Amino acid sequence: MLTDEKSKVIPLRVGMTTHRVPDPGVLVIFGATGDLTHRKLMPALFDLFCDGKLPQGFSVVGFARREKSNEQFRGEMRAAADEFARNKPGDSDRWDEFSQGLYYHRAEFHESQGYASLGELLKQIDAARGTRGNRLFYLATAPEYYALIVQQLGAADLCKSSGWTRVIVEKPFGRDLASAHELNMQLLPTFNEPQIYRIDHYLGKETVQNVMAFRFGNTIFEPIWNRNYIDHVQITAAESVGVEDRGGYYDKAGALRDMVQSHLLQLVSLTAMEPPVSFDSNAVHDEKVKVLRAIRPFTPERIERDIVRGQYGRGKSMLGYREEPRVDPNSSTETYVALKLNIDNWRWAGVPFCVRTGKRLQKRFTEIAIQFRAVPHPLFAREALQTVNPNALALRIQPDEGIHLRFAAKRPGQTTELREVKMDFYYKTAFGSAPGEAYETLLIDAMRGDSTLFNRKDEVEIAWSLITPVLEYWANAPAPNFPNYAAGAWGPEAADTFLQSEGREWRAA
Numbered sequence: 001m002l003t004d005e006k007s008k009v010i011p012l013r014v015g016m017t018t019h020r021v022p023d024p025g026v027l028v029i030f031g032a033t034g035d036l037t038h039r040k041l042m043p044a045l046f047d048l049f050c051d052g053k054l055p056q057g058f059s060v061v062g063f064a065r066r067e068k069s070n071e072q073f074r075g076e077m078r079a080a081a082d083e084f085a086r087n088k089p090g091d092s093d094r095w096d097e098f099s100q101g102l103y104y105h106r107a108e109f110h111e112s113q114g115y116a117s118l119g120e121l122l123k124q125i126d127a128a129r130g131t132r133g134n135r136l137f138y139l140a141t142a143p144e145y146y147a148l149i150v151q152q153l154g155a156a157d158l159c160k161s162s163g164w165t166r167v168i169v170e171k172p173f174g175r176d177l178a179s180a181h182e183l184n185m186q187l188l189p190t191f192n193e194p195q196i197y198r199i200d201h202y203l204g205k206e207t208v209q210n211v212m213a214f215r216f217g218n219t220i221f222e223p224i225w226n227r228n229y230i231d232h233v234q235i236t237a238a239e240s241v242g243v244e245d246r247g248g249y250y251d252k253a254g255a256l257r258d259m260v261q262s263h264l265l266q267l268v269s270l271t272a273m274e275p276p277v278s279f280d281s282n283a284v285h286d287e288k289v290k291v292l293r294a295i296r297p298f299t300p301e302r303i304e305r306d307i308v309r310g311q312y313g314r315g316k317s318m319l320g321y322r323e324e325p326r327v328d329p330n331s332s333t334e335t336y337v338a339l340k341l342n343i344d345n346w347r348w349a350g351v352p353f354c355v356r357t358g359k360r361l362q363k364r365f366t367e368i369a370i371q372f373r374a375v376p377h378p379l380f381a382r383e384a385l386q387t388v389n390p391n392a393l394a395l396r397i398q399p400d401e402g403i404h405l406r407f408a409a410k411r412p413g414q415t416t417e418l419r420e421v422k423m424d425f426y427y428k429t430a431f432g433s434a435p436g437e438a439y440e441t442l443l444i445d446a447m448r449g450d451s452t453l454f455n456r457k458d459e460v461e462i463a464w465s466l467i468t469p470v471l472e473y474w475a476n477a478p479a480p481n482f483p484n485y486a487a488g489a490w491g492p493e494a495a496d497t498f499l500q501s502e503g504r505e506w507r508a509a
């Protein structure tokens with residue numbers, strides 16, 4: 001029976017199924033001394049191990065260029081788990097058992113000799129730990145190395161083995177349509193499509209997966225999930241932090257590339273997709289791709305009318321974007337973008353999807369909000385209705401993960417006065433635990449060979465084909481009048497007026 005940390009029975013968790021443990025295998029992390037491995041991958045692996053979700057003999061080879069011994073690598077990974085994992089290595093002897101499967105392999109990405117010796121090491125691990133030739137390669141490196149590493153793996157014949165071989169490619173996957181297509185072409189001679197796992201860590205989030213469970217595991221929402229009942233959809237990914245130490249990367253990317261092309265278009269397609277014929281990876285991807293294909297392309301007129309971009313300036317004891325480390329002091333990179341998407345199909349014709357994302361906004365929150373139409377006939381007095389907004393359903397992705405329904409109720413008393421009330425579901429209260437880390441889900445899925453939560457080739461390219469004309473238009477347009485919102489505000493004023501002009505407004509956090 002499932003219990004929380006204090007051994008209290010959580011009724012909603014009773015009877016929950018546990019997943020099949022993957023086959024034994026080796027995870028090779030290219031870039032294993034980097035930030036991603038330190039903050040996300042190793043803590044996720046240790047948590048999976050402590051939760052009994054990793055197979056017997058599971059092993060990790062860290063590949064990077066700095067000189068270090070296995071022992072040093074294990075020490076650094078222990079420190080990473082100590083800082084970022086849910087389970088602390090010091091709390092039990094589990095770390096010793098886990099760390100026996102950690103190895104370090106020093107080599108440069110361009111050195112073919114380094115891949116030949118990696119092959120030898122993998123054979124030794126297979127013999128010592130029973131990992132049966134199963135290999136998962138993880139490209140946790142700067143994107144310019146993805147193609148090189150994959151070519152080297154191919155040249156060293158490491159893409160074939162007696163077991164399965166797969167490769168996880170980190171985000172960003174290209175910086176426009178041409179580069180994403182080129183990268184796909186560079187990966188495909190070595191790995192075929194079912195072996196390639198293009199990561200978008202948003203898809204690993206429990207609450208993002210719950211969008212499908214909510215829509216297709218219930219009968220009552222699907223009949224109203226269309227243009228007959230829905231006025232518009234709002235998708236917000238607001239961050240309160242600035243660029244932190246990612247200024248160098250971010251200044252070359254911007255909000256449209258960093259957030260909209262990947263995470264936000266994923267949320268749009270999950271919200272708008274038709275029910276797939278099964279939960280099979282290709283069936284789900286097929287439906288998501290149909291949504292992306294139905295999004296109306298951006299012409300120059302639509303870019304001017306339906307997209308607002310912004311950049312934060314100084315706020316109360318907060319630096320402006322152009323003052324951040326490794327950011328060009330004259331940068332025109334957008335840290336905020338709001339856009340209206342039209343999905344030209346039977347279900348969504350005339351229902352705008354209003355999407356916004358930004359850094360240094362007032363509050364951190366990510367949600368999908370379904371704004372329903374107003375009642376068709378005002379049965380109650382005008383004054384009674386004035387105090388309530390039409391129904392809204394919010395799927396809160398983070399923080400305080402949950403689902404909230406807004407509706408009208410009669411205020412107790414002799415007069416008919418309506419008030420807005422909310423019905424709230426919180427993951428943490430219902431299931432007794434906050435959702436796990438996205439990387440835990442994604443790593444285990446890749447080991448199990450399930451690519452449902454990863455991006456397919458066509459999905460990535462269609463998403464880029466929507467975004468690339470906007471990037472090109474901006475690149476040739478006069479420099480925008482940045483900064484246009486203060487750090488800690490809710491974005492540029494123009495983003496409000498662009499919804500208000502249609503009688504709509506952004507939801508409060």
Ligand SMILES: NC(=O)c1ccc[n+]([C@@H]2O[C@H](COP(=O)([O-])OP(=O)(O)OC[C@H]3O[C@@H](n4cnc5c(N)ncnc54)[C@H](OP(=O)(O)O)[C@@H]3O)[C@@H](O)[C@H]2O)c1
Nearest residue numbers: 031032033034035036064065066108109140141143170171
């Ligand atoms: N950090 C995050 O939270 C995060 C989040 C989402 C996506 N990502 C993506 O994940 C990828 C990795 O990011 P990161 O922040 O971990 O990068 P990072 O901290 O810069 O780490 C880069 C790694 O690559 C290794 N490396 C670089 N050049 C090498 C070479 N020529 N030969 C061998 N090893 C080499 C480095 O090894 P040495 O230390 O030995 O030099 C280091 O282990 C990027 O594509 C990033 O966009 C990161």
